Amino acid sequence: MPHFGFSQDVFIVLVGRKREVRKIHWGSWEKPCESKDLGGLGFRNLETFNKALLAKQGWRLILKPNSLVARVLKNRYYPASSFMNANKCSLGSMIWNNILWGRGILEVDTRWRIGNGSTVSINIDRWIPRPSTFQIVSPCVFGDSTTVNGLMLPLGGWNVLLLKAFFSENKVEKI
Incomplete structure (x- = not known):
């Protein structure tokens, strides 16, 4: 029966005996971390x-x-x-x-989901649904302390005219 020993980066399997000397088979740590379906032991990384x-x-x-x-x-x-x-x-x-x-x-x-927008910074926080950054990449005329609620109507919803004045059509669609 194999015996298992662990090191930080190396997984050791001690198998068999020959004249009271144990054989060591070296293998990478990734192999036991593979799922059991793929032939690993299912250990977590x-x-x-x-x-x-x-x-x-x-x-x-x-x-x-x-x-x-x-x-x-x-x-x-x-x-x-x-x-x-x-x-x-x-x-x-x-x-x-x-x-x-x-x-x-x-x-x-993670990214912000906009409610009333009072705590989300337009420039700093991640709030635009863009898969890569969720942020405004191009230069923006807003200061770092300007919040998203400045782009919204008083009763909720987006002020589309204001959005079109400051953002490209592609960003307005995403917002």
């Missing part, structure tokens, strides 16, 4: 799994800003901004720096 769990903690900071943990971290590390705009702090705790490492997943795969 621990780095990817860890990053996903840290991204989940960051997501909780966004969804529950009034929780005790979110309030403590906000007060300590990003008092004047949001979690997504917080800077990495050289004096930050290991937990904080790791949560910021997991934030990379959120940065790639």
Whole structure:
């Protein structure tokens, strides 16, 4: 029966004995991480799994800003901004720096859904439904503090005339 041993980058299988000497068969870590259907052992890639769990903690900071943990971290590390705009702090705790490492997943795969638009910056935040960046790429005449609600009608909905004045037809369609 094979015995399994682990190293950081190498998966070792010890098989058989010949005169009390064990044979070592070296293989890459990717093979046991493949699904069982593809011939692997179905192990999880621990780095990817860890990053996903840290991204989940960051997501909780966004969804529950009034929780005790979110309030403590906000007060300590990003008092004047949001979690997504917080800077990495050289004096930050290991937990904080790791949560910021997991934030990379959120940065790639999230964007704002516009409600009243009062908290979404036109230039900085990711809000336009464009698959690559979700942001305005071309230069914009709006300041960084200008929010999306300035592009909306008082009763809700988009001010199409204003959008056409500042954005290309393609962007107006996407908005």
